[in-house]
Amino acid sequence: MKKNGRLVLETVEGQGLRFRAETDTNHTFILDSGADARAPSPIDALLAAVGACSGMDVISILRKKRQAVTGYTIELNGVRRDEHPRSFTHIETVHQVRGRGLDRHAIEDAVRLSETRYCAVHATVAPGVALSSRIEVEQEGS
């Protein structure tokens, strides 16, 4: 099986819950769920992974379609179980795309392609979570 990463507990002493993650491409980042967390939690990372994975597909497709995007923000809204385990039951991804002369259908197509064909994170979590998405288009003067 391919080794994809490792995590090292940085807070062996005390009560901290901070891990340093090292990817197989030599990027490092911190995940922290301690009392005074200095970094995102694993739940934050999961949610961001869902949004960014799809967002990377969408912007790539919109560039190929020659859409003049000038700004792109993704809002993530999640619902979790009240009881343990506090897994996500629903994640909504809101794609807020700003640009000049944007074709709304092109954006809808891009989001659909990501969600049905390309986004590996989406496909990994889809069996366990209700995933939905919305698009907000803001046209700029040209």
Next chain:
Amino acid sequence: MKKNGRLVLETVEGQGLRFRAETDTNHTFILDSGADARAPSPIDALLAAVGACSGMDVISILRKKRQAVTGYTIELNGVRRDEHPRSFTHIETVHQVRGRGLDRHAIEDAVRLSETRYCAVHATVAPGVALSSRIEVEQEGS
């Protein structure tokens, strides 16, 4: 629905695929899948989330059980589909716990409790991925 975070595309111009993620607790981090990525990818973040979520449970439980842990590393091994979407089909989590006079059963209990009861990321992805784990215990002289 609770707003849990947002992502802002930092590479609107050019071909970059870098998003800045902002959590609802005001932590920021970067996800990047571009050609010269300077940060982990969404897939890296997902994998690290699985490992760190479980690891935080395990170390918390081991502290409560008064286990003298001196080091804790988690290795993550993933298998992904060859075809799109390249979702994970299997993720193995290897808990490498070092310490003095460690009780292997206590570690096994902690991992089991995390996987069946506490770890929200594990529970979120479990319906779609074969999740397995192993434990490696390294006893130190006291």
